[in-house]
Amino acid sequence: MQRARFVTGCCIAFALPLAAGSQAAPSVAPDFPSARVAAGSHRIAEDLDDLLQFAAAASGATLTPAGRLQTAYAAAYLALLFESRAIGDRRWAQVQALAERSGDPRRVAEALQNRAEIALQAGDYRRCEELVGRLSGLASPGAEATAELFRAVLERRQGRLGGALRHGERALDLYRRLGDRLGEAQALANLGTAMRDRGDYAKALDLQLEALAIRERYDEQTETSYRNIALIYRAIEDSDAAAAYFTQALDAARRRGAPSLLAPILGSYAGLLNDLERYEEALAAAREALAIDQAIGSRPSQGLERLEAGRALAALGRRAEAEAELEQTLALGRELGQREIVATALLNLARVALDQRDRLRARALLDEALAGLETSQLKPQLAQAYELREQLATAEHDTTAALRYLGRRSALREEMLGARTSRQLAALQVRHARHEAEQRNALLTKENELQATRLHNQRLERQFGLLGIGTLLVVLGLVSWRYVSVKQRNRLLAENAGELERQRQVLSDANVQLERQAAELYHAAVTDPLTGTHNRGHLLRELNERILDAQTRERDLSLLLIDFDHFKQLNDLRGHLFGDRALVVGVQAMRQWLEPGDLLGRFGGEEFLIVLTRSDAAAALEVAERICEKVGDALRALDPDGPACTISIGIASLALVGSYRLEALIDAADQALYAAKASGRNRVIRYPSPTPLAKGSAA
Structure with a gap:
């Protein structure tokens, strides 16, 4: 197939001038030569097909059944070379019918395989399943392996990863028994993609590297393997490695000269460019890929390319265009029954709705996305859904729901990227x-x-x-010559050993x-990159483990929830860089009064948590008062002439809260902090005491 596509590029370059004057080409964006090549190759395929059909009709009854089969096969193969899928499906159907009448199972299997591939690329999954069913019933060697491979792709595209893995492993076993190395590489690559969708990146990378080793040996489909590996590195947020493999994939695809190989790589590369905030480049790459796939009729790829175009447009502030692209993506995904496209479109529409503060629409979109993702277990998209649901709950001041979705997202990301x-x-x-x-x-x-x-x-x-x-002279001469030769060999051996x-x-x-x-x-x-403390996800996991340990050992544990007073006004007055310096100085002052084993982390914004593992309420109060005073001194030293910058602290202890639940302990500390804020700030309040405790006062 790859060699055929390479020939395609050469044939197109030769034949485009011949076809340029015959008839108008389909509408293609003038900025994308690759899309014009794809459209031009379709026009050439139509002209060549007309010529072959005229020759066959002129031959009439003189053609034998074998001759008619060869003519039909030539027409089908030309359509395949020039990537004209509509003509190709008709001609392969003709090859299938003639081969069935002449009893040629090998040609029947080849025709069914090509027709199934055309249906798959067009997004007609029901028709593809029907053709695959007929293919698996043939006695031709390799037909069952090819059928299992198609079933694996169909299951994965429709979000059924369990079925995709079962069929993929069956296809891999069959290809290995047949000794078909390229078929084995295709099965490995499809298994790797399913593993990536399931979030098992280590196994996915192992499978894709194994597939790449085979394909490099035969110089077949290397661009697809480079793209697959790049997508794994993009998923684990290694942008440098992802960009390097995308560059290799683009170079390999351009060497092949077939636009159909270039389009999916450009579409995937647009996703990485969006991640890197290079939105203009992402939009250009997505639109070029979309123009190619519209010319060759690859509908599933169009959905993913419209999705990346929508992401880029939204980031560029062109929200109306972005919503139009994403709505088209959603409609196409639903029409194809492809859960990945549907879920990702819903998530991006929800993100746009959140940016516009349309929380009602965002909730509806996220609920629909979660319903599909939690059954299909597309883990990368599910993690995005939990993140957006946490943002929505935070915007609605629903702390319990926000913590619940934060916990789910943290656990899922730990599973995928831990x-x-x-x-x-x-x-x-x-x-x-x-x-x-x-x-x-x-x-x-x-x-x-x-x-x-x-x-x-x-x-x-x-x-x-x-x-x-x-x-003696001859002997001496020969010995001398052998001595020099041995010395040279020994030196070569030493160099090789080095x-x-x-x-x-x-x-x-x-x-x-x-x-x-x-x-x-x-x-x-x-780690939080600004202050060097634990970040929120790691902090909450550690706190939960220490609560469980305290419950097991029947020990008390105290939690300090700290907030920098009037921090927004400080940012507005002195700027965000000064605000960042204030946070860093405050954290440094806090560290000086903590004991080994205590835990300090950033809870969010200007809020920090300190966990005193073996401190009861009284001891925690002493530590909190000392921190409140020392942080205030440090902040005044930072800006002696400016307005006073202070902190407020809420304390909660397990013994006084009466519960070993993480949410109950944080909520109690939050209530105490709120009381400190309401009582004038720059003070410490201990839960459940309603009386504010000024610095230095007793409980």
Whole structure:
């Protein structure tokens, strides 16, 4: 198929001038030459098909059944070369009928496979399932494996990941039994995509790298593997690696010369550009991909490309255009029954509604998206849905719901991007680097063995040669020549041994670097970048574990909820950079009065949590008063001539709250903080005491 598409590019370049004057091309954006090539190839296919049909009609009864089959096959293959799917479906149907009458199961299987592929690319999944059912009933070798592969793709596109994995593993087993390496690579790639949709990125990367190794050996579909690997790195937020693999994919697709290979890569690359906030480039890439897929009739891809165009337009402030693109995406996804497109369109429409503060519409869109995602288990989209639902609950001041969705999102992201997954991905990269090093080492070892064999043969030759030498001069000359040769061989062996040692050192350095990257990834995942404290997700998980430990050991635990007073006015008066400095200085002052084992983290905005693991209410009060005073002193030193900047603290202890629930403890501390704010700020209030406690006062 890839070689056919390469020939397509060459044929199009030659034939476009011939077809330019025959008839008007379909409407294609003038800024996208690749889309014009796709439309031009369709026009050429129509002209060639008309020519072949005229020749067949002129031959009439002189053609034998085998000749009619060959003519139909030539027409179908030309349509395939020039990527004209409508003509291709008609001609492959003709090939199928003629092959069935002549009893040629191999051609029947090929026709059914191509017709199923055309239906799949057009988004006609019901018709594709029907053709696949007929394909699996054939006795042709490989028909059942191909049918299982189609079923895996259909199941995945309709959001049924369990079925996709079962059919994919069955296809992989069948291709391996047949010894079909390219079929095996296709099955591995589809399994990897299903694993990526399920959020198992380590397994997905392992499968895609295995598929890439096979495809590089045969120089087939490498652009698809590069794109698949780029999508995994995009999902785990490694933008540099994703961009590098997308660049390889685009270069490989352009070398093939087939627009149908370029379009899905451009559409996926638009998603990465949106993530990097390069919205103008993202919009251009999405629209070029959309123009190509409209020309060749690939409907499922159009949905994803409209989606990325909508994201870019929304970020550029062109909300009306963005909503129009996203609504078209939603309608197309529903028509195709493709859950991924539907869910992602709903999430982006909900994001636009939240930006416009239309909470009622946002809630309806999110509820519909969650209903589909929680059954299909498309985990990356489900994590986005939980994040948007948390934002909506926060905007509606529903703290309980916001915490619930935050917990779900944190647990899901931990499952997909946690430390264990980071270590697995690092191990896969090490294994990939080790595999390349081992291949180089194997080549060097083989060369050493060859050199050793040559030396052995030369020694034998020298021994036998000496028997026939008649004079001392000839003997001395031969010995001298052999000595120089052996010395050269020994030097070559020493150089190869040094190269082996250098390769081992490269592998060792790669291991150290990847271990360091895994540690940095974990630290970034749990740390607030401004203050260096724990971030909200990690803080709440640690707090919940310490509450459970306190319950088990029957110990008390105290929570301090701290808020910087009048922080918005401080930002408005002195600027956000000064506000950031105030937060950093305040956090540094807090750290000085904490004991080993205490926990400090940023709860959100200017709010911070301190967890005193073994402190009762009285001890917590002393610590809180000391922190309140010392932070105030530090903030006054930061800006002696400015308005006083202070903090308020609410304290809650498990013994006084009477519950071991995380939400109950945070809510009690929040009530105490609210009382401190209402009582004039710059003070400490302990739950459940209604009386404000000024700095230095007793409870």
